[in-house]
Amino acid sequence: MNMHTPRPTASPTDIRDLLLDAAGLSLDKLPMLPVIFDRTATACAESLRQLAASQAYYSLSHVESGRIGDILDTYEGMAIVGVFHSPEWDSHVIVGFDRDFVFTMIEVLFGADGSEPPIEDERSFSNIEVRLATALFEHVGKALQNSFALVSQVTFKFQRQETRMDFAVVGRRNNLCICAKFLLQALNRGGEMFVLIPQGALTPMRQQLASTAAGESSPCDPVWTRHIRGEVQRAEVRLRAILEEREITISEAALFEVGQILPLQATSRSQVKLESAEEPLFRCSLGQADGSYVLRIEEAIDLDQEFLDDLLPR
Incomplete structure (x- = not known):
């Protein structure tokens, strides 16, 4: 063999x-x-x-x-x-x-x-x-x-x-x-x-x-860093205070008339949501000072919890 x-x-x-x-x-x-x-x-x-x-x-x-x-x-x-x-x-x-x-x-x-x-x-x-x-x-x-x-x-x-x-x-x-x-x-x-x-x-x-590689980056130019930070801090943003939100149907909205009064469930003690660019930022309390409405920031909004709240039935 x-x-x-x-x-x-x-x-x-x-x-x-x-x-x-x-x-x-x-x-x-x-x-x-x-x-x-x-x-x-x-x-x-x-x-x-x-x-x-x-x-x-x-x-x-x-x-x-x-x-x-x-x-x-x-x-x-x-x-x-x-x-x-x-x-x-x-x-x-x-x-x-x-x-x-x-x-x-x-x-x-x-x-x-x-x-x-x-x-x-x-x-x-x-x-x-x-x-x-x-x-x-x-x-x-x-x-x-x-x-x-x-x-x-x-x-x-x-x-x-x-x-x-x-x-x-x-x-x-x-x-x-x-x-x-x-x-x-x-x-x-x-x-x-x-x-x-x-x-x-x-x-x-x-x-x-x-x-x-993690953490690998080009060295920063301190002059440009200060310049960019200054420009960002001077940028204007628009804030919107929301006292109450309500969902209605299109048929209900079609019945709106000029002069009609829409009742709100919110009161002066209700929290106001402060947002920018449709992103919620803070919860605030409503007040008055020198004849104008004012807001006092109470707490930052937890975006994760906000998302879960929106999913839960009301």
Whole structure:
């Protein structure tokens, strides 16, 4: 009798993951990614503020998906990239600075005032520029690590820097990736930083990236907050005091005549309902002062109880 060991079959979960990897991640369904990269931009700006006297601004330009090779080819001869390894993701991440970014950083960190014209020649990066970029890679790696802590406890260990995009290998060049591009503005000039993450590293976190983190919001502008609060408080609302409500039929309403008196069951001691925009607010007592009717607020109306009262037969 011939004996053979049956070949293991992939589980349904494995098959689904393979299909998702082949189709790629949809950025529209990952709202947490822009939040994470916004935090990265803020963290980079904060770390740079401690190193430079001149003010520099980071901002997230956009997030896109594409092939690793296609994206890196657009920066050939124009950028320095740093390759990071993430043990938790078992993957590599690329951070890159284009020429304008590096030249702007040199001026910012060495105290320039922006009076000199920006460097526009196509020369190779100097040793000082490469060493400066390597130091900045460490800051960006920490910013990414802190930002991704929203969805994953991950570390980014800097391995090497490259100026040739052919050597910046983090997987097959035709593999899909997510690329976030950032804009640096300083000394009336700027540059671009980009972060490239293989989609295979993000696929296991797609559920966390698809849901907005609780309590995550953009910082409030106190000036605008005070302005909006003031405008809201000055807005006019119309109040209506209801002494009594009664249901009648259309036939009864059709018999109304001018001068007819409608008797009310309410008295001066009956409670008055105060509402605005047809929403009940308070129960009040009716009174008089200086020849005018006045209301004294007695209690707030419980909307849930009001709804139940309306359902009960009277």
